Amino acid sequence: MILEMKVPSPGESITEVEIATWLVEDGDYVEKDQAIAEVDSDKATLELPAEASGTITLKAEEGDAVAVGAVVCLIDTSAEKPDGADAVKEEKKEEKKEEAPKTEAPKAKVTEAKTYATGTASPAAKKILAEKGMDAASISGTGKDGRVTKEDAVNAVPSMGTPTGGNRGTSRSRMSMLRRKVAERLVEAKNTTAMLTTFNEVDMSPIFALRSDYKEAFKTKHGVGLGFMSFFTLAIVRALKMYPDVNSMIDDKEMISFDFCDISIAVSGPKGLMVPVIRNAENLSFRGVEAEVKRLAIRARDGQITVDEMTGGTFTISNGGVFGSMLSTPIINPPQSAILGMHNIVERPVAVDGKVEIRPIMFVALSYDHRIIDGKESVGFLVAVKEALENPIELLMDNDVKRALEL
Numbered sequence: 001m002i003l004e005m006k007v008p009s010p011g012e013s014i015t016e017v018e019i020a021t022w023l024v025e026d027g028d029y030v031e032k033d034q035a036i037a038e039v040d041s042d043k044a045t046l047e048l049p050a051e052a053s054g055t056i057t058l059k060a061e062e063g064d065a066v067a068v069g070a071v072v073c074l075i076d077t078s079a080e081k082p083d084g085a086d087a088v089k090e091e092k093k094e095e096k097k098e099e100a101p102k103t104e105a106p107k108a109k110v111t112e113a114k115t116y117a118t119g120t121a122s123p124a125a126k127k128i129l130a131e132k133g134m135d136a137a138s139i140s141g142t143g144k145d146g147r148v149t150k151e152d153a154v155n156a157v158p159s160m161g162t163p164t165g166g167n168r169g170t171s172r173s174r175m176s177m178l179r180r181k182v183a184e185r186l187v188e189a190k191n192t193t194a195m196l197t198t199f200n201e202v203d204m205s206p207i208f209a210l211r212s213d214y215k216e217a218f219k220t221k222h223g224v225g226l227g228f229m230s231f232f233t234l235a236i237v238r239a240l241k242m243y244p245d246v247n248s249m250i251d252d253k254e255m256i257s258f259d260f261c262d263i264s265i266a267v268s269g270p271k272g273l274m275v276p277v278i279r280n281a282e283n284l285s286f287r288g289v290e291a292e293v294k295r296l297a298i299r300a301r302d303g304q305i306t307v308d309e310m311t312g313g314t315f316t317i318s319n320g321g322v323f324g325s326m327l328s329t330p331i332i333n334p335p336q337s338a339i340l341g342m343h344n345i346v347e348r349p350v351a352v353d354g355k356v357e358i359r360p361i362m363f364v365a366l367s368y369d370h371r372i373i374d375g376k377e378s379v380g381f382l383v384a385v386k387e388a389l390e391n392p393i394e395l396l397m398d399n400d401v402k403r404a405l406e407l
Contacts, residue, residue: 121148235388264313
C-alpha cells in the first residue's frame with residue numbers, strides 16, 4: 001500500500017511551509033514517527049514525523065515551498081525492513097568518521113608541496129608579503145629563475161586602494177521562511193508604527209543582594225535558578241496594571257486593551273529569533289516565572305517550540321545583555337505596542353546621598369507605539385519598572401521575601 005504523506009497545518013493562518021532539510025534519503029526505509037524532515041513555517045521550524053513504516057519516496061526538494069495539505073512524500077507500507085539496515089547505517093557512519101581525516105590529510109600535504117615547489121618566493125618573502133596583504137605573483141623577483149627574495153618582499157609597496165592577496169570570496173544561501181518572516185515583521189513594525197524609545201537606568205544592587213542570600217535555597221527548593229527574568233517580568237506586570245495603555249494594541253480604528261499579561265520573551269534559538277509567551281504572568285510567582293522561562297527556553301533550544309507557544313503576547317521583553325549589549329533601541333513586536341530591552345550590567349560610578357559609589361547598573365529601553373501610548377505613559381511605565389527593580393522587597397514581595405520566594 002502506498003501512503004501519501006501530506007503537509008499538516010502547523011497552525012492557524014499558515015498556508016504553506018518550506019522544506020528546510022530532509023533527514024532521510026529517497027528510497028530509505030523509515031520507521032513510524034521517525035523524523036524525516038525539518039520544515040519551516042513563517043513562525044517556527046518543526047519536525048515532520050513519518051506516518052507509517054516503509055520505503056520513502058521524496059516528492060519535494062529542499063528549499064521548495066509546499067502548500068499545507070499537499071503531498072510531500074510517499075511511503076510504501078508493504079515494503080519490509082531490510083535485514084541489517086540499522087547495522088549498515090551504523091557502518092556507513094563509522095566509515096565516514098574514519099575516512100574523513102584520511103582523505104583530508106593527503107590533500108593538505110600535496111598543497112603544501114606545491115606551494116614550496118613553485119619557486120616564486122622564499123619562505124621569508126612569503127611571510128613578509130602575507131603581512132602586507134600582497135601576492136608573490138604580483139612582484140617581479142630578482143632571484144634565480146625570477147624567485148622573489150626577502151629583499152624583494154621588503155621593498156615591495158602595496159597598491160593603495162587595490163585589493164591584493166587575501167580571501168575575497170563570497171557565498172550565497174537561502175534565508176529560511178522563519179527568517180524571512182521575521183525580516184518582514186521588523187520592516188512592517190518600522191513602517192507602520194510611530195515608534196519612539198525612552199531610556200532609564202536601574203541600580204541592580206538590591207536584586208544582587210537578594211539573589212546572593214536566597215538563590216541556593218531557591219534552587220534547592222524549586223529546582224530552578226533565581227534569575228533576573230522573574231524580577232523583570234513581575235516588575236513589568238505591576239507597571240502594566242498601572243499603565244494599561246502600554247498593554248494595548250491597535251486593530252484598524254480601535255484600540256484593544258487586555259486585562260491579562262501575556263509576556264513574550266525574545267530568545268535566540270538554533271533556527272533564529274523565537275518569541276515564546278508566558279501566559280497570564282500576572283498569576284505567577286517568582287517560582288512560576290522561572291519555571292516557565294526554563295521550560296520555554298529548553299523547548300526553543302531543542303527546536304520543539306510550537307506555533308501556539310509563540311502566538312499572542314501583549315508585551316515583549318528582549319534581553320540583549322546576555323550578548324554584551326550596553327544599549328539598544330528594540331523594535332516593537334507587532335501587533336503589540338511596546339517592548340522592553342534589557343542590557344548588560346556594568347559597575348559604574350553613581351551619586352548616592354551626595355557620595356560617589358560603584359554600583360551594578362543596567363540601562364533599560366522601552367520602545368513604544370506613540371499612536372496609542374503618550375510620552376507620559378511611556379516614561380511613567382519605565383520609571384515604575386525601575387522603582388520595582390530597585391525596591392523589590394517592598395514593591396514585588398510585599399515585604400515578605402521568604403513567602404514571595406515560597407521558601
